[in-house]
Amino acid sequence: MTDYTDKIKEIAKRVLDEGKVDMVIGFRKGTVPMMNQPHYATSAASVDELIWDSSCGLNLANYLTDKKGNIAIVAKGCDTRNIVTHVIENKIKREQLHIIGVPCTGMIDHHKINAMFDKEITKVEESGDQITISGNGFSETLPKKDLLAENCAVCTHRNPVEYDELVGDLVEEQTGVDQYASVKEVEAMSPEDKWNYFEDLLAPCIRCYACRNACPLCYCPTCFVDESRPQWVGKSQDPTDVRTFHLLRAYHCAGRCTDCGACERVCPMGIKIREFTKKLNKDCLELYGWEAGLSLDQRPPLDTYKADDPEDFIK
Amino acid sequence: MTLIKIDKKSLDQGIEKAKAAYRVFGPVKQKTDHDFKLLDKSELPDFNFQNTRLSPKAIIYPQSQIMFEYSLDETSEDCRIMKEVENVASPMAVVGVRPCDALSFPIVRRNFDSPEYQDTYWIKAYEATTFVGLACNSACATCFCTSAGTGPFGEEGLDILLVADGNNFFVKELTEKGAAFIKAAGWSGDADANAASKIDELKKTAEATITAAVETDKLREKTILELYDASFWEEEAFSCINCGTCTYVCPTCWCFDVQDETFGKSGIRMRNWDSCMFPLFTHHASGHNPRDVKYQRVRQRFMHKLKYYVDKYDNGIQCVGCGRCIRLCPVNIDIRRICNKMNSFDAAKAACEAVAS
Amino acid sequence: MQNPYLPYPVRIDEIITETEDKSLKTFKFVFLNPDDEKKFAYSSGQFAELSIPGLGEIPIGIASSPAEKGFIKFTVFKTGKVTSYLHAMKEGEIMGVRGPLGHPFPWDMLKGKNIVIIGGGFAFTTLRSSIVSILDPANRSNFGDIHVVYGARTPGMLLYKEELQGWAARDDIHMNITVDGTDDPNWKYLKGFVPTITEEKAPPGSDDTYAIVCGPPIMIKFTQPVLDKLGYSHDNILMSLENRMKCGIGICGRCNIGKDFVCKDGPVFTLSQLNQMPKEY
Numbered sequence: 001m002t003d004y005t006d007k008i009k010e011i012a013k014r015v016l017d018e019g020k021v022d023m024v025i026g027f028r029k030g031t032v033p034m035m036n037q038p039h040y041a042t043s044a045a046s047v048d049e050l051i052w053d054s055s056c057g058l059n060l061a062n063y064l065t066d067k068k069g070n071i072a073i074v075a076k077g078c079d080t081r082n083i084v085t086h087v088i089e090n091k092i093k094r095e096q097l098h099i100i101g102v103p104c105t106g107m108i109d110h111h112k113i114n115a116m117f118d119k120e121i122t123k124v125e126e127s128g129d130q131i132t133i134s135g136n137g138f139s140e141t142l143p144k145k146d147l148l149a150e151n152c153a154v155c156t157h158r159n160p161v162e163y164d165e166l167v168g169d170l171v172e173e174q175t176g177v178d179q180y181a182s183v184k185e186v187e188a189m190s191p192e193d194k195w196n197y198f199e200d201l202l203a204p205c206i207r208c209y210a211c212r213n214a215c216p217l218c219y220c221p222t223c224f225v226d227e228s229r230p231q232w233v234g235k236s237q238d239p240t241d242v243r244t245f246h247l248l249r250a251y252h253c254a255g256r257c258t259d260c261g262a263c264e265r266v267c268p269m270g271i272k273i274r275e276f277t278k279k280l281n282k283d284c285l286e287l288y289g290w291e292a293g294l295s296l297d298q299r300p301p302l303d304t305y306k307a308d309d310p311e312d313f314i315k
Numbered sequence: 316m317t318l319i320k321i322d323k324k325s326l327d328q329g330i331e332k333a334k335a336a337y338r339v340f341g342p343v344k345q346k347t348d349h350d351f352k353l354l355d356k357s358e359l360p361d362f363n364f365q366n367t368r369l370s371p372k373a374i375i376y377p378q379s380q381i382m383f384e385y386s387l388d389e390t391s392e393d394c395r396i397m398k399e400v401e402n403v404a405s406p407m408a409v410v411g412v413r414p415c416d417a418l419s420f421p422i423v424r425r426n427f428d429s430p431e432y433q434d435t436y437w438i439k440a441y442e443a444t445t446f447v448g449l450a451c452n453s454a455c456a457t458c459f460c461t462s463a464g465t466g467p468f469g470e471e472g473l474d475i476l477l478v479a480d481g482n483n484f485f486v487k488e489l490t491e492k493g494a495a496f497i498k499a500a501g502w503s504g505d506a507d508a509n510a511a512s513k514i515d516e517l518k519k520t521a522e523a524t525i526t527a528a529v530e531t532d533k534l535r536e537k538t539i540l541e542l543y544d545a546s547f548w549e550e551e552a553f554s555c556i557n558c559g560t561c562t563y564v565c566p567t568c569w570c571f572d573v574q575d576e577t578f579g580k581s582g583i584r585m586r587n588w589d590s591c592m593f594p595l596f597t598h599h600a601s602g603h604n605p606r607d608v609k610y611q612r613v614r615q616r617f618m619h620k621l622k623y624y625v626d627k628y629d630n631g632i633q634c635v636g637c638g639r640c641i642r643l644c645p646v647n648i649d650i651r652r653i654c655n656k657m658n659s660f661d662a663a664k665a666a667c668e669a670v671a672s
Numbered sequence: 673m674q675n676p677y678l679p680y681p682v683r684i685d686e687i688i689t690e691t692e693d694k695s696l697k698t699f700k701f702v703f704l705n706p707d708d709e710k711k712f713a714y715s716s717g718q719f720a721e722l723s724i725p726g727l728g729e730i731p732i733g734i735a736s737s738p739a740e741k742g743f744i745k746f747t748v749f750k751t752g753k754v755t756s757y758l759h760a761m762k763e764g765e766i767m768g769v770r771g772p773l774g775h776p777f778p779w780d781m782l783k784g785k786n787i788v789i790i791g792g793g794f795a796f797t798t799l800r801s802s803i804v805s806i807l808d809p810a811n812r813s814n815f816g817d818i819h820v821v822y823g824a825r826t827p828g829m830l831l832y833k834e835e836l837q838g839w840a841a842r843d844d845i846h847m848n849i850t851v852d853g854t855d856d857p858n859w860k861y862l863k864g865f866v867p868t869i870t871e872e873k874a875p876p877g878s879d880d881t882y883a884i885v886c887g888p889p890i891m892i893k894f895t896q897p898v899l900d901k902l903g904y905s906h907d908n909i910l911m912s913l914e915n916r917m918k919c920g921i922g923i924c925g926r927c928n929i930g931k932d933f934v935c936k937d938g939p940v941f942t943l944s945q946l947n948q949m950p951k952e953y
Contacts, residue, residue: 030647032457037647038554058646062556115347120365122456136453204345206369206378209593210558210645226595229753235574235587236379266645268368268560270347382677385725395725395766396681396704431936432676432921439673539930543950570925573677573918577726584677584725589926596926597916600752605915605929605952615952623931 004052004102007167008074011100012047015072021098025060026050026074033124034110038063050074052167054126057107057149059262061216064092071097074167076104078151078260080160081293082216085256085300091219094296101163103171105129106144106152107261111270113147151261151274154179161294179259180282186275198243204269205242207235211263211273212249217256224248250276255284255300256292317488319497320506326477326484327359329500330410336499337408337445340374342367351409360411362479365455366637370566371409371416372423375440378563382436383584387577397584402436404443408496411449414469414476415460415635419566420446421472422635425628426569445492448473452521457638459527459651464631467521468514478514485514529654531632534625541662542622543614546669551653552613554646559590561616561640561648567633570596591615617653676921679723679768680708685743687763692828696794697759698735698747701769712772714738715779716801717912717940720771721920722746724761727754731917731935734772735797737804739811744769747797747831773920774939777802777884777910785882786816788874790895792823792866792887796831798912799886803839812844816881819874823850823866823891827859848873867894877904884910896943906943913939913946913953929953 012024028039028049036055040063041047052074060073061082075083080099086092108131114121117135125132132141145153154177159170178184186197209225212218225233225245233248234241259281263273284290287310288301301309321329333339334356341360342349349364351371383397420441427434427441451458451467460466470476474493478485486502488494562568572589576582589596592612598604606612624633634650641649682701690696699722703709714720714734721729730752736745750759761767777798787806791799799822806815820839824830830849840847840861850862850869862869866887875881883904885895892911899909915927915934922936930949932938941949 031649031652032642032647035647040550040553063553111347118363120455206559206563208559208563208590210556210560213556213558214645222595226593234576235572236576236585237587238379266556266558266560268564268643268645387726395768397679397723397725397768399675399678402675426925427923429922432923433673434677434923435673435675538948540948540950543930569923571918572926573729573924575726575728582726586924589924591925599914599916600755611952618930619925619928623928627931 004167005050008050008052008100008102009047011165011167012041012050012072013044015098016042016047021070021072023069024050024072024074024100025063026100027052027056027058027060030055033121034108034113052102054106054108054131054144055110055124057152057261057265058214059216059260061086062214062262064097065216065219066091067096069096072100073097074100074102075160075163076102077155077157077159077161078104078258080162081157081258082260084162084293084296085258086216087296088299089256097164099160099163101160101166103160103166103168104152104155104158105171106148106155106158107265108144108147109149109152110265112149149261149265150182150272151259151264153177154181155259157258157291157294162296180278182275183279183282186279198275199239201272201275202239202242202246204271205237205246206269207237207242207245208268210266210268211271214262214266215253216260216262217253218249224252246273246276250280253277254280255288255290255302257281258293317486317494317497318506318510319486319488319502319504320483320510321486321502321504322483325502325504329502330354330359331357333408333496333500337406337496339408339410340371341410351412362411362449365451366413366416366639368639368643369564370419370637370639371412372419372566372569374407374409375420375444376423376437376569378588379585380436380587381583381585382573384581385575385584386581388580400583402439404439407440407444408447409444410447411477412446412473413451413637414448414465414467414471414473415458415463415637416566417446417448417472418460418465418469418635419472419637422567422630422633423569425630445474445496446472447475447477447493447496450476450478450518450521452479452517453524454521454526455638455642457527457641458525458636459529459638460636461522461525462528462531463634463636465635466518467525468518478517480513480517485510487514527636527638527651529632529634529636529651530658531621531625531654533658534621534632535629537622537657537660537662539618539622539626542657542660543618545657545660545662546665547656547660548614549610551648551656552610555592555609555613555648556646557592557594557609557612558645559588559592560643560645562590562592563588564639564643566635566637566639567620591619613648617650617657620650621654621657677770677919679721679729679770680705680712681766682744682769684761684763684765684767687761690747690831690833691794692826695750696747696831697750698745698831699758700736700743700745701767702743704766709742712744712769714744714772715776716805717776717798718772718774719798719920719939720744720746720769720773721917722748722754722758723768723770724754724757725768727757729770729918729920730754730758731773731914731920733798733801733912733939735800737801737808739805739808747794747800749794770920774935775937777912777940779805782882783814784816785880786818786875786878788819788821788870788881788883790821790866790870790874790883790885790887792891793825793829794831795886795888795912796822799884800832800835802884803845807839807842807845817846817875818844819846819848821848821850821866821870821873823852823864823869825852827851827854827856846873865894866891867898870895871898871901874898874902876902877908879905879908882908882910884912886912906947909943910940911943911946913941915953
């Protein structure tokens with residue numbers, strides 16, 4: 001995917017020169033391996049910094065919320081689905097955007113890769129679908145498919161669903177992947193095992209809110225954990241408060257989450273945040289046949305009423 | 316200054332022995348990363364690490380700390396009167412703390428221990444703690460301790476410095492507290508005459524592995540206003556998502572929030588870590604917020620660490636070069652980049668360029 | 673080591689509703705332990721944290737003067753969680769006070785000087801403290817001419833109405849009480865905005881004349897040019913700032929403006945000092 005870089009730069013330069021947009025939101029090379037920094041370009045010099053590789057896992061739609069003016073944005077499959085959701089939820093207008101679609105073959109997972117090596121990784125290079133990871137006294141080349149973030153491994157929407165132009169040919173969508181394999185595992189647990197599982201999952205949480213802030217869906221002017229009149233959730237590390245935050249946040253994302261994986265990617269403690277949101281995505285699919293952000297013309301299930309909506313919970 | 320040489324076995328035995336007199340904290344691998352934890356009986360610190368994910372500041376200054384308790388029972392004679400909770404810090408020892416993290420404690424102390432006000436919670440915990448440091452024989456790519464006031468073999472903030480040499484350790488006693496710990500651990504065995512030069516050799520090798528640096532020499536001479544009004548803040552702040560990761564993993568960040576929590580007829584007043592990155596940090600009851608735009612908050616963090624603290628205490632920057640914020644920032648905001656931008660900022664030149672463009 | 677976060681327990685001795693819209697009330701507190709009152713030795717211009725267990729703390733300027741013994745007074749505006757609860761409390765209830773905090777007005781420097789006190793709306797609380805201190809027979813001869821300009825939106829919104837009338841009748845203080853506007857035919861004082869009245873009534877600036885200004889940002893914005901015009905140097909203009917606070921003792925890191933904490937290095941700053949500080953308030 002590194003060959004996309006030149007195409008992105010070319011498109012960015014063109015749309016800026018044409019005055020079509022005021023800024024182009026993309027990534028520039030990070031200062032640590034497997035990290036890239038969201039970056040906006042407004043001039044030739046800043047356009048030159050734009051790159052694309054397999055460490056562009058953050059969801060750039062996060063930077064569109066309530067923005068004014070015309071913006072070009074580099075967006076892979078899941079990002080475009082969030083852009084669609086943003087448009088549907090009136091957080092940005094479609095006319096403001098020039099979506100530079102990126103057919104994506106997946107992002108690598110820096111948590112997973114760091115855990116694979118004892119020593120510090122100082123360089124990660126990619127060539128085709130091979131990733132070379134090196135540090136002081138070691139260098140290993142591994143196939144990218146073994147290093148993918150979990151959501152990328154089961155992704156069925158790698159191509160942008162909404163775009164103004166593409167940086168490359170559309171890629172083949174994956175088939176035969178079970179998106180919800182891990183959810184089913186947890187569903188099969190006994191209540192006691194489930195309790196222990198979630199207790200263990202959330203124990204390291206430090207309430208930094210990186211997961212919430214990296215998520216394009218979380219744009220409430222005052223998040224429910226920050227309300228004070230009345231105060232719904234405590235601010236300490238009390239496990240009840242930590243669980244309330246994560247579970248309620250997942251519910252707020254129900255029917256809207258595109259499994260972009262930004263939440264898991266940004267967590268400094270390596271918590272598998274997607275365990276909650278994936279369950280709700282599965283429920284939405286099973287109850288309403290709904291996957292978020294696939295079409296600008298469809299309203300989400302929690303927004304609409306159909307006569308045949310399941311109601312077996314009404315006894 | 317006593318210099319002892321012991322082997323790994325004596326080191327481990329000594330730590331186990333010291334648990335009789337101290338609550339001992341050490342780095343332990345938990346799932347994928349090392350973090351400091353209170354060592355159980357027979358549990359030993361794992362020195363097979365570069366640095367812990369979270370800083371050891373939580374040992375002295377827990378993320379959530381109860382300060383007072385109160386009763387709301389109208390029949391009680393103490394109704395609505397704040398009562399102090401017991402604050403007796405029993406002796407603690409932090410074994411395996413890196414010199415960068417060790418320096419963070421004297422830096423933070425200036426905030427909690429001033430001539431006018433003493434934070435009894437922080438000070439009591441700090442004074443009850445003995446810091447047994449572990450020198451770094453090689454650095455990470457993100458370490459810049461040598462340009463942040465210390466170094467891989469730095470001694471400020473430590474009571475003992477351990478230097479690993481193959482399967483042996485030099486034990487350098489630095490303070491009286493350090494001497495007491497050595498006694499409790501039963502470490503003995505004078506190092507030979509070559510020890511000092513061996514340590515020096517290891518130190519030089521370690522310092523040579525440091526590739527990252529920040530420039531701070533011109534920060535003091537610039538005025539607050541010229542840095543505050545600089546034009547680069549909006550661009551640098553763009554990617555920030557205003558989470559609290561940098562402030563929570565940073566050993567020298569200390570801001571907190573005070574909250575009351577009531578359960579039925581009784582309650583506690585506690586303090587929790589807070590972050591200047593959160594939008595509500597400076598939010599007034601009237602609705603006014605002096606830092607309601609993102610770049611103002613990002614600017615506040617870096618101005619505080621690299622300028623306000625510098626001016627206030629005339630003792631260097633409020634950063635020890637541990638590199639955690641660089642490694643853990645989800646959007647790769649790099650303090651080295653910003654520090655160098657601040658240090659090299661030329662207000663007059665920028666004004667000319669602004670006029671010209 | 674004294675725990676600086678521990679409040680002194682106090683009892684609410686008296687509650688007076690100051691303004692016609694009931695948004696401002698003056699609370700008179702009496703210390704449960706007489707020793708605490710000695711420890712609470714304060715000077716005009718300082719503030720304290722009013723502490724309500726279960727709710728939290730609020731930083732409020734001390735409205736009483738050290739010349740008034742046996743109690744302390746605070747005038748509180750109802751605006752948020754803690755102030756709303758406080759407004760609903762009754763005489764006789766127990767709560768806490770932590771302080772005194774912050775730097776007072778620089779009384780040593782003001783000895784022998786003329787002082788112009790300019791206040792607007794409910795920012796007048798520490799100014800009341802200052803006036804009562806100055807007018808105390810033990811202190812009055814320490815100061816030169818005292819002028820006061822105090823304005824509110826309407827007569828009903830003025831604080832300390834009876835005391836204002838008493839001061840207006842004195843000859844050792846020049847009171848200029850004004851309202852933005854009123855239809856009351858019995859209104860015997862001035863009409864006009866505080867900056868306008870300041871321009872008309874305040875003495876010209878000099879080395880021996882200081883201005884103390886407390887008020888909402890809009891009042892300060894228009895009063896400052898007036899003081900410039902009258903020749904007040906920026907070293908001689910004193911202002912009292914507010915900010916979001918928690919600890920009040922310069923430790924929690926919340927209230928800073930540049931390198932200064934409003935709670936510990938302020939809340940009183942000269943305009944010269946403010947000009948060197950970032951405009952983050």
